Every structure is written in C-alpha cells, then in structure tokens.
Amino acid sequence: MHKSNKVLNWWNLMTPVARAVTIALVAPLLVLNAWAISSIFDYFHSLLVILIAASLLTFLLNYPVSFMQAHGATRGRAAIVVFLFTLSIFLGLGVTLVPLAIEQAQQLVLRLPEWFDSGQRQLFLLNDQIESAGFPINLDILAEQITDRLKSSLQGITGEVLNLAVFTVTSLLDLLLTLVLTFYLLQHSDRLWQSLIEWLPTSIRQPFSQTLRLSFQNFFFGQLISATLMGSTLTIIFLVMRVPFGLLFGLTIGTMALVPFGGSVGIAIVTLLVALRDIGVGVEVLIAALIVQQIVENLIAPRVIGSVTGLNPVWVFLAILTGARVGGLLGVVIAVPTAVVVKSALVALRSPTPVIVTPADHAAISQPNTIAEKPEQKAKEIASSQPVES
Incomplete structure (x- = not known):
C-alpha cells in the first residue's frame, strides 16, 4: 500500500x-x-522577481525554440534567433505604442478634474429629473461625496505619474538582468530543469513535470490570447468610436486581462472614467467592451486553447488574493497556475494510485459525457460483442 493511502486510512480511522x-x-x-x-x-524580493520573470519568459519562449530544434536547428542558435526576435518586438512596441500611451496617460491626469466636474453636473441634472418626476431621492450629497473622494484619489495618481520617470530609471538594471538571465536560461533550461527534478522520487518526476508544464502552459497561453484579442479589438473599436484616450483605454483593458477577472475590472474603470465626461459615451463603451469580452472569453479563446485551469472561479479568486498578498503583481501572475498544481497534488494524494491529475483531466471530470462509461453499460457492450455459440 502506498504511503498516501496509509495517511488517508489513518485520517479516516481517527475520531x-x-x-x-x-x-x-x-x-x-x-x-x-x-x-x-x-x-x-x-x-529577497528584487532577486526573486528577476528570477521568476526570467523563468516565465523562458517558459514562453521555449516553445518556438523547441519548434526550431525539431526542424534541425541547434539549441544555442534557436535560442539566439528567438531571443533577438522577441527583443525586437519589445523594442518596437516601446518605441511606438508605449510613448503614445504614456502621453495619453499624462493628458488624462490633467483632464480628470474637468471630468469630475462634468460627472458632478450630470448627477445634478439626473437629480433634477428624478425630483421633477416625483421621486423623493436626493443625489446632491452623494454627488459631492463621490467628487471629493475621486479628487483625493486623483492626487495620489498624479504623484505616481510624476514619479514614472524615476521608477523607469531605477528598474532599468532589473530589466537588463532579467533579459540577460532569460537569454542564458533559453540555452540551458532543459539541463537545468532535469537537474532540479532529479531531487524528486523517480515515480513522480514525469507526472509532476507534465502537470507543471500543462498548468502554466494552459493558463499563460489562454490569458495571453484573451488579453491580446481584447486589447487590440477594443483599441480599434474605441478609435473608431472616437472615445477620448481610446488607445490608452484599450491597452489598459488588454493589459489587465492578463490576470483573471482583470478584464472585467478594467472595463469597469474605463466605463466609469468615460461616463464622467459623457454618460452616453460611457454606456456605449460598456456595451462594446462587454460584447467583445463575451465573444473572446466564451467563443474564441476556449476553441483555441481549450480548458485553461479546471478550477472553480471561487478558488481562482482566492488564489489571486493570496498571490497579491504574498508576492504583489508577480504573485497575481503565478497564483492561478500554482493553485492548479497544488490541486493536482491534493487529488493525487487522495487517489488510490499515485497519478498526478492534469488540467485536462479536471476539465474532463467536469463533463459527465466524457467520463468512462458505467460498468453495467460497458459489460452489456462487451457481452453483445461476443459471438453467440450455436
């Protein structure tokens, strides 16, 4: 009997x-x-952030490197080509989109007081219409409280924007170290990973490695596809609709969509900001964003990547909160795939055989039609398939 079974039986026998x-x-x-x-x-926050960020980049870039290896390229040459190509993409985005987004962010901060005043006037007009209709509701006090709180929050946002240049200078060294570590990990990641999993028992090396790879792969590729589609589509829609700061708002929603529930939070923030200026345009932005979100998350992304995590949304939310508390933004990024690995390990401990359940298995379990057939039905099929003796 396996050790896990002994522990489970010991727990069941306890009072x-x-x-x-x-x-x-x-x-x-x-x-x-x-x-x-x-x-x-x-x-060790700074060191761990560099190590984890480089590991995640290496994990994502390892797929094109492996593809080039399968077509005859050496590991070192494939790593150099993929790294330089990725670096050129980042540099292109940094030269084109990032400066425009930063410029729009600075303009937005300058115009936010006007938008707050506009939102307050719209609440006053709504209050007058409600009172003229005979409803005993007074929104004047609520409008003043909302405006005061938003203006106080604006001061903090302005301070962060003013410190953006200092933040960029102090993080330049960390960025360079991350890129250098990513380059070396791309060349030697396979041997490094093999040396790490050799510390595990032989029976669980392959299942653990497969579960870890599938968990991070499904999560990151699923979120990356959803975020890219939402960000690019909403940016184009906002520019066509002539939404103020459409590029900034579209990129903001797409960036926040990299994290579960982040897209919904981004849509709510953007809708609130646009509604301060014009409530009609805010409603249009909300409708367009929700339509795109539903299409991407329920139609396109599942068909491309399949099941992402197999976790209940409640556990996903709790994992994100825990990751944010422990590791900040980086903890939020790796919280969900880590939770999938933990759940797979717990399921393996409860199973009679030491098999680690993959995210695909979790998705299959949630669909009754894909599970193995009932024993009675299977026995009938086997009996019917046997030749009848005369």
Whole structure:
C-alpha cells in the first residue's frame, strides 16, 4: 500500500476529536511556515522577481525554440534567433505604442478634474429629473461625496505619474538582468530543469513535470490570447468610436486581462472614467467592451486553447488574493497556475494510485459525457460483442 493511502486510512480511522486536535496542532505550524516564506520573499524580493520573470519568459519562449530544434536547428542558435526576435518586438512596441500611451496617460491626469466636474453636473441634472418626476431621492450629497473622494484619489495618481520617470530609471538594471538571465536560461533550461527534478522520487518526476508544464502552459497561453484579442479589438473599436484616450483605454483593458477577472475590472474603470465626461459615451463603451469580452472569453479563446485551469472561479479568486498578498503583481501572475498544481497534488494524494491529475483531466471530470462509461453499460457492450455459440 502506498504511503498516501496509509495517511488517508489513518485520517479516516481517527475520531472527530482526534481530527480537531490534529488540525489545531498543525494549523499554527502552517501559518508560521507561511509567514516565514513571506518574510524571505520580502527580503529577497528584487532577486526573486528577476528570477521568476526570467523563468516565465523562458517558459514562453521555449516553445518556438523547441519548434526550431525539431526542424534541425541547434539549441544555442534557436535560442539566439528567438531571443533577438522577441527583443525586437519589445523594442518596437516601446518605441511606438508605449510613448503614445504614456502621453495619453499624462493628458488624462490633467483632464480628470474637468471630468469630475462634468460627472458632478450630470448627477445634478439626473437629480433634477428624478425630483421633477416625483421621486423623493436626493443625489446632491452623494454627488459631492463621490467628487471629493475621486479628487483625493486623483492626487495620489498624479504623484505616481510624476514619479514614472524615476521608477523607469531605477528598474532599468532589473530589466537588463532579467533579459540577460532569460537569454542564458533559453540555452540551458532543459539541463537545468532535469537537474532540479532529479531531487524528486523517480515515480513522480514525469507526472509532476507534465502537470507543471500543462498548468502554466494552459493558463499563460489562454490569458495571453484573451488579453491580446481584447486589447487590440477594443483599441480599434474605441478609435473608431472616437472615445477620448481610446488607445490608452484599450491597452489598459488588454493589459489587465492578463490576470483573471482583470478584464472585467478594467472595463469597469474605463466605463466609469468615460461616463464622467459623457454618460452616453460611457454606456456605449460598456456595451462594446462587454460584447467583445463575451465573444473572446466564451467563443474564441476556449476553441483555441481549450480548458485553461479546471478550477472553480471561487478558488481562482482566492488564489489571486493570496498571490497579491504574498508576492504583489508577480504573485497575481503565478497564483492561478500554482493553485492548479497544488490541486493536482491534493487529488493525487487522495487517489488510490499515485497519478498526478492534469488540467485536462479536471476539465474532463467536469463533463459527465466524457467520463468512462458505467460498468453495467460497458459489460452489456462487451457481452453483445461476443459471438453467440450455436
């Protein structure tokens, strides 16, 4: 009997009181370990951010490198070509779109006070129409409170925009280190990964490696496809609709869509900002963004990448909150695929055989028609397929 089965049987044989005592003893240790890991992460935050960011870039770029290797190119030559091509794309975006987006962001910050005043006037007009219709509702106080809070928040946003140049200078060294580490990881990632998984037991090396790869692959490619389609499509739509700062708003929604639920938050923020200036245009922006979001997330992305995580949306949300608390923005990025790996490990511990469940298996389990047939039905089919003796 496997060790996991022994642990599960031991847990099932325990009385409820014994289980409660065990949980009470183990829970503080888990909390203490989590606090220690968080403290270590905070101390080595800069180094870990560089390492994890370079690892994620290497993971994504490893697919074209492997494709070129399959067609006869050496690992080193393929890594150089892919790295230079990716770097040229980033430089092109940095020269064209990024300066325009930063310029529009600065203009938006300057115009936000006017938009707040416009939003306050629209609330006053709405209040007058409601009072003229005979409804005992007064929005004047609400309008003043909303305007005051938004203006106070504007001061913080303005300070962050003014410090944007300083932030860019201080992060330049980290960016260069990340690019250099990515370049070397692309050339030697296969041998490095093999040396790492050799520390694991032989029986779970391949299942763990496959589960980890599929979890991150499905998540990142799914989010990347959704974010790219949403960002590019909404940018074009906003420019056609002549929405103020359409390029900035489209890129903002697309960037936030890289994180689960980020696209919805971005749509809400953009709609609120546009509605401050003109509530009619805000409604049009909301309708267009929701239509594009539903098409991308429910029709296009699932057909291209299939099931992304296999996690319940509640667990996805909790994983994002935990990742944000522990690792900030980088924790948000890796929270969901990490949660998928943890769930697969827990499912493997409960199963009678030590098999790690992949995200594709989670998706199959959620669809009853794709599961193996019932034993009775299978037995009938086998019996019907046997030749009848005369």
